[in-house]
Amino acid sequence: MTSSLKGQLLIAAPTLVDPNFRRTVVLLLEHTEEGALGVVLNRPSETEARDAVPDLDNVLDEDEPIFLGGPVQPETVIALAEFNDADDADQPVIGSVASIEAGDDPSELGSRVVRARVFAGYAGWAEGQLEGEIDEEAWFTEPALPADVFTDDPRELWATVLERMGSAYRLLARMPENPSWN
Numbered sequence: 001m002t003s004s005l006k007g008q009l010l011i012a013a014p015t016l017v018d019p020n021f022r023r024t025v026v027l028l029l030e031h032t033e034e035g036a037l038g039v040v041l042n043r044p045s046e047t048e049a050r051d052a053v054p055d056l057d058n059v060l061d062e063d064e065p066i067f068l069g070g071p072v073q074p075e076t077v078i079a080l081a082e083f084n085d086a087d088d089a090d091q092p093v094i095g096s097v098a099s100i101e102a103g104d105d106p107s108e109l110g111s112r113v114v115r116a117r118v119f120a121g122y123a124g125w126a127e128g129q130l131e132g133e134i135d136e137e138a139w140f141t142e143p144a145l146p147a148d149v150f151t152d153d154p155r156e157l158w159a160t161v162l163e164r165m166g167s168a169y170r171l172l173a174r175m176p177e178n179p180s181w182n
Contacts, residue, residue, distance in 0.1 A: 005031040005130075007094040009148060010038065010139040011161050014172060020071045023158045023177070026123050027144050029078075029093055036130045039069035039078055039119040041148060042157040049118040053077060056100070056118065058110040067154070069119030081109070081116040082146055088112045094144045115150055140165070 010026040026038040044065040050057050052066050056079060069078055079100040083089040089098035100109065100116065109116075125133070133139055142165055151157050162173035 005036070005141060007144055009041075009142045009144045009161060010130075010134075011142060011158065011165075013138055013140060014175060016138045021123070025148065025157045025161055026070070026139075027080075027093065027149060029099065029122075031130070033127065035127050036125040038123045039080070040067065040123060041151070042154040043068040044154050045120070052120075053079070053118050055106040056109070056116055058106070059100075059113045059116040060118070061115065064117065067117060067119045069121045070123030072122050072124045074121035076121055078119045078122060079116055080119070080149055081113040082150065083112055084114055085112075094149075095146045097146050097149055117150060140169070 005028050008028050008031075010024075010028060012021050012024045012026075014023075016022060021040075023042075024040045025042045026040050028036055028038040030037040044067050047066045049060050049064045049066045050062075053060075059081060068074070080093070080097055081089075081100050083092075083096045083098060086092060086096040089096045090101060092098045100113075130139075134141065140162075142161055148157065148161065151160070153160070159173040162169040
């Protein structure tokens with residue numbers, strides 16, 4: 001492994017047809033020699049986060065859904081927040097975006113957090129697995145922005161990030177989901 005991809009986006013290449021990851025955008029929360037862990041940013045569910053995680057009610061937008069973070073341990077909850085001050089963010093992923101830790105007092109979060117998003121499950125890769133998938137061109141990488149995590153239009157995030165990447169990626173962003181629709 002040459003360097004950590006923590007804080008980077010993985011954008012599924014059109015050739016990645018696994019239904020768990022087709023047209024997904026994954027934020028890598030951890031990436032070490034032992035493996036990688038991330039959450040899918042563009043798969044909102046029908047379940048409201050406030051109903052499922054009432055402790056975070058004061059930092060969640062009204063009607064904020066739980067996002068399907070990945071196929072691994074779907075009962076696991078990962079909450080990401082954008083903190084008012086980067087110094088408040090314990091081990092930030094990007095900018096002032098960090099995980100809300102189990103020990104954080106929910107009553108204090110309202111004054112420290114701008115916004116939050118909740119993910120059920122995560123995506124995980126064993127040692128060397130992600131690097132192999134990147135070498136096989138199953139994923140494109142791009143630096144993440146806090147706005148990617150909290151996008152108001154998550155279903156369009158895949159195309160939005162590809163457009164931002166420019167040149168040939170713009171063509172992919174405009175490709176229909178099913179090429180036979182062309």
